[in-house]
């Protein structure tokens with residue numbers, strides 16, 4: 001008997017009604033309601049769906065099987081750099097997420113040294129005073145703009161943990177650096193994608209120069225003395241066989257790391273605040289855990305917070321800070337039996353998977369117990385829950401992120417209680433990473 005090998009299918013033809021606006025394509029439909037758009041494509045085309053955006057055809061990979069194949073990347077057909085640099089621009093060049101294959105493997109091996117258990121212990125010790133300082137100016141109130149305050153807080157934490165407080169820097173200089181950094185992050189949503197004054201990209205080009213100058217100025221001091229901030233750590237880490245980062249590597253990685261760590265942690269904490277504000281029983285349960293620990297728990301204690309961990313996982317499911325990952329094919333490949341030609345931009349619908357009824361019960365409902373030991377819905381498929389991605393580019397900062405988020409929640413729960421209207425639905429901005437445009441106002445009360 002001869003085995004029947006099935007020829008891969010071609011990508012389906014895009015229906016006229018799915019093309020969206022001339023040239024713009026589905027960009028505005030995505031920004032209005034990404035889930036609706038992806039559901040429509042999934043229902044008609046299945047896991048490998050054609051789409052059209054900004055003048056070109058792209059391919060949507062939908063569901064955990066298709067996303068899993070691209071993330072595992074067995075035939076090395078999917079590359080990060082040509083995909084992500086089209087979105088985030090040249091401002092994060094040579095960051096770990098924007099390099100590929102052997103080059104990526106070599107850099108990741110060195111960077112792994114910055115995220116060992118011992119390093120995480122050190123970062124955790126720094127986290128508490130940084131959070132305390134950052135929250136000191138918080139004024140409780142009935143319209144507390146939680147998302148904006150958390151964004152500032154995670155920036156303040158980054159200034160300390162990443163740059164060691166940049167001790168000799170004046171407040172004005174630090175504000176300039178923060179502004180430059182934000183300009184780089186906001187470039188992703190730019191329509192004019194060139195160095196044109198007064199546009200997002202124009203500001204980001206200037207921003208990158210400011211950041212490079214600033215970091216380069218500190219480099220000699222960071223090289224000279226080993227401290228436990230990430231800047232210094234990147235200057236000193238070394239693999240067993242002696243591989244180290246060059247000065248340029250340190251600067252490129254620093255700029256990318258600050259970007260990778262900032263909005264993602266802000267979005268997760270503000271999502272947690274929203275749901276705990278709408279579910280007071282869960283808030284009390286988490287508070288009891290936070291109160292059972294001392295004022296500055298160490299890494300192991302933060303990692304032992306069971307309820308806060310369940311809530312964090314559920315928040316990451318309901319609002320994945322990076323809802324879509326992108327890849328670019330550097331050669332022909334096949335996903336789910338469909339041939340994808342070389343030079344194709346692919347979008348992996350991470351958030352879409354998180355809402356699939358095939359893998360989650362009542363996926364739109366806040367239900368942290370779904371991650372508990374009896375249910376473990378995240379194990380319904382290896383790629384059912386993928387807020388940190390998967391494969392060789394899986395988030396290297398995921399444990400660090402968990403510690404930062406839990407340390408913020410620990411302090412907040414001990415110092416405050418809060419509520420959010422049960423009917424509140426955040427008006428999300430989907431231009432880049434999803435955030436509540438209204439700043440997510442909550443009623444915040446200081447504990448007596």
Ligand code: HEM
Pocket residue numbers: 080096097098108257260261262264265268320321322325326386387388389390392393394395396397398400401
């Ligand atoms: C809740 C917080 C976070 C989320 C949801 C998140 C999500 C992700 C995702 C989805 C990727 C994979 C990108 C891809 O495959 O193309 C990624 C990569 C990465 N993340 Fe995170 N991240 C978070 C926090 C952090 C933090 C705190 C750091 C650093 C301290 C960090 C550093 C990185 C780096 C360096 C990469 C690139 C890894 C590589 O390409 O090898 N992330 N992150």
